[in-house]
Amino acid sequence: MQSINRTGVIVRPKQLFVDWLNSLPDDDTNYTLERISTDNLTFLIPEYVSPDGAVDYIRKKHSLIFEWVLWGWITAEEYWPKKRNWKMFNDWFDLEVNSEVFDLVDGDIEKEDL
Numbered sequence: 619m620q621s622i623n624r625t626g627v628i629v630r631p632k633q634l635f636v637d638w639l640n641s642l643p644d645d646d647t648n649y650t651l652e653r654i655s656t657d658n659l660t661f662l663i664p665e666y667v668s669p670d671g672a673v674d675y676i677r678k679k680h681s682l683i684f685e686w687v688l689w690g691w692i693t694a695e696e697y698w699p700k701k702r703n704w705k706m707f708n709d710w711f712d713l714e715v716n717s718e719v720f721d722l723v724d725g726d727i728e729k730e731d732l
Contacts, residue, residue, distance in 0.1 A: 620721045624662040625672050628714040629687060630655060635710040642697055659687060662719065669715040680707045687711070 631654055639649045661683060666672040676683065684707055688698045699706065721727065 622662070622719040622721055623665045624719050625664065625666045626716040626719045627661045627663055627672060627676055628716070629659050629661065629683060630712040630714060631658070631687075632710055632712060635687075638699070638710070639691060642692060659683075659690070666715075666717065669717075672715045672717075673713065676713060677704055680704055683707075 631651065633651055636649050636651050636654065639645075639654070640647075661676075661679075663672060663675050663679075666675070681702065684702050685698075688695075692698075
């Protein structure tokens, strides 16, 4: 086992995100918070001792994260909210900051540019 010099941030949807999902056209799926909260995106960011430092970093990167989450549900950007900002990000998502990240797998971590 190895410690990784990163902080893990899990982005969890809130009800307003679910409401947006349910408003999308051509999708008769009835999403619920419970249904979409079982597998959330995790981002590795620079190592921070305090959650405040991690949140400050996320604030600087929130547009990229917001777009990545939206793209995961619908790639047609015309359906994305137009005025995405930090307040909307916080209204739509909770952040879980984990300062200790460990790798239990023997072998290299593979990275892929996206």
